[in-house]
Amino acid sequence: MEKQFIYADNAATTKMSDVAVRAMLPYLQEIYANASSVHLLGQRSAAALFSARQQVAQVLNCAPKEVFFTSGGSEADNQALISAAALGKKQGKCHIVSTAMEHHAILHTLEALEAQGFTVTLLRPQADGIVTATQVAEAITDTTCLISVMYANNETGAIQPIREIGALCRKRGVLFHTDAVQAAGHLTINVQRDNIDMLSLSAHKFHGPKGIGLLFAKSNIQLTSLIRGGGQERGKRAGTENLPSIIGLATALKDAQEHMQQNTAYITGLRDALRNGLDKIDGAGFNGSREHCLPGTVNYSFQGVNGETLLSLLSNEGICCSSGSACSAGSLEPSHVLLALGLSHETAKSALRFSLCEYNTMDEVQTIITKVTEAVNRLRR
Known part of the structure; x- marks a missing residue:
């Protein structure tokens, strides 16, 4: 037994939820064409891809063109930090503020940026696992190009004051990124309300498939490509789109929001x-x-x-x-x-x-x- x-x-x-599995199945065996192909089957895939992008955008309260599909939260975190660092460097701003309790996708990327000459301030949370907006405010300098604070911690579950931090960053003119991998599907996320410039999430944390995530980035942010090749994801993430998993992500996220x-x-x-x-x-x-x-x-x-x-x-x-x-x-x-x-x-x-x-x-x-x-x-x- x-x-x-x-x-x-x-x-x-x-x-994985039954609803996500059922939604993915047609895109494994029936609507399987490359979404970049110009023939009829390809255009059916392209239409499904756009529909999934719209679904995600509705949940996050952003524009579909601000959603970039990735292989997961780690890739999205990397692209967000590297993009913000590149933008900051052009402006002569090479200071980044984050926290000591971030996921290693953030911490290891910050270590790599430090090796390139950036300075990083890691804020220590209070005893309850929360970093305050006051701590963030005190860490910002004239050379700060990015604040990255996770939405909710992956080990303690502590939810950070994201809306407050986002409002502070908007007021100080500093880009704000949040790793929302643990929060997505469990908390209501509204990037407009929370003044979020970039956000990462991963489908397998809310009953979607593994190996698929996304990066939300405001339309005025110039992203740095980590994977070069074709023109997929508006030229910011090369490679044939993983359409079945993208459908699974969008379906699972919508289902989580509704319930x-x-x-x-x-x-x-x-x-x-x-x-x-x-x-x-x-x-x-x-x-x-x-x-x-x-x-x-x-x-x-x-x-x-x-x-x-x-x-x-x-x-x-x-x-x-x-x-x-x-x-x-x-x-x-x-x-x-x-x-x-x-x-x-x-x-x-x-x-x-x-x-x-x-x-x-x-x-x-x-x-x-x-x-x-x-x-x-x-x-x-």
Whole structure:
């Protein structure tokens, strides 16, 4: 009999929804032509591509021409930062402000830009995992060309004051980029309201396919091409468009937007029950903001316990969670996010992240609480 799993690692990736799978199927076997081809089948693909771009634009409240499809959030992050840096350099502005808890797609790109002569200020979040607009304001100088602050953290789920930061950047005349990979599909995003100049997201975080994402960039921003070749994506991202996955992204994003209110209410109930249960474990410490947080992300440290060992025990019980970002899985170093919050190395290495979605149940949450409690007590003995 096949082992039954409880999947609580949705911040790493999500199961594809039935509606996204069904939407993709015709573009795998029927409408399969290259969207750049001029013949009738090609033009059908081109029409579907434009329709998907319109769907995404409606959700984000931007123009379709401001949506550029990429291979995922990491590529979009890279293109956003490299483009802003190139624009800044032309103006003699080579200072970038970001945070110490960003995804490595941001942090490693910033390291590469530093090697090219840019200066970078990484803001440390407060103990609750939030960077304030005041911190950002104090870091801006006359040479600042970009502010990049993630919309919601991938490990703690802490939601940043994006609208406030965006308004500040607009007032100071500085480009503002946000990595919204964890937020998209779970929070209402409005790039006009929030004064966002560039935004990255990835479909597999909201029940879409892997290997597809997008970069929103305001029409007045000149993007630097990372991939050269053909004229796809208005010359800013060469390569034949991955039409089935683009359709899957647009469908999953629209579906998430339409069901956001009911899904949020349901997932929040699961999350609160999980918090209440884990709070009762001796030496359990909550990491992040209890108030300003994603509906389904929960991060706890367990005093006197090694997180990787605890993770292994839970995995043997069929519980799928993580000890941090999936992109740094296997690293012997503690989470850079938790260290940025001020946790000690030992405490950070005892942490686990649980991330729930609308497919989880209250029975699963109760099982997680029971199994975590048993595993922590066993390890301490």
